[in-house]
């Protein structure tokens with residue numbers, strides 16, 4: 001089991017739930033990305049569309065204007081860059097600007113042509129579990145079949161894999177993601193985290209994005225039930241990264257997608273050192 005990579009988030013958006021508006025111009029976003037690199041990020045994930053619950057979508061032109069110059073500058077600085085987009089047109093421009101990974105939260109459902117773009121470029125393709133756009137995704141947080149959320153997400157990801165393969169993305173370029181918080185209630189997320197082995201069993205590396213999400217805020221709610229604010233969830237996220245890096249989900253995690261890279265890179269190192277000692281016992 002090798003240590004997870006750390007993907008640092010560069011949201012070039014005015015409205016992301018945890019950092020919206022902080023890095024929404026090119027210079028600030030590039031400076032932020034460079035800081036994350038210095039902090040130990042293995043990958044920088046550049047996104048121009050907020051997917052927080054209830055968000056409305058930017059125009060394609062707006063999304064292109066936000067991400068392309070940032071990707072070009074960060075790739076130029078030597079970073080491995082992924083583009084967080086659901087749009088084929090944006091993925092193509094991002095790959096042209098130096099990105100090598102397409103991180104599609106819709107797993108190819110929002111714009112199926114994105115799979116052809118990833119295949120043609122030989123890019124790594126991250127397929128996240130997704131059911132609907134953010135303005136109505138919580139209406140789809142229903143998992144009543146046998147095996148509940150874990151088996152439903154597994155089956156729906158398996159369907160995505162079939163489409164991704166059919167488009168010609170190479171086997172060793174496919175990554176899967178449970179999609180924490182996307183059409184899921186808090187307990188759905190915890191169940192998925194506990195049973196990552198069922199998703200790993202599909203045969204692809206796993207990416208997990210838990211950083212600062214609502215289910216952590218709910219877990220840490222005060223006595224009156226008010227969720228812990230977004231910028232006070234970091235320690236819980238670090239605890240989770242440490243557990244995942246130690247194998248608590250029952251399967252190795254290939255990558256964690258996080259806001260505060262330095263802490264998570266440290267957590268990954270702690271877990272890796274711990275496990276290296278276990279092997280020699």
Ligand code: PMM
Nearest residue numbers: 016017018051103128177179180209
């Ligand atoms: N979460 C968000 C955005 N992109 N991509 C992947 N692969 N997995 C995720 O869980 C994920 C994602 C939403 O979080 P943000 O608004 O903090 O970026």
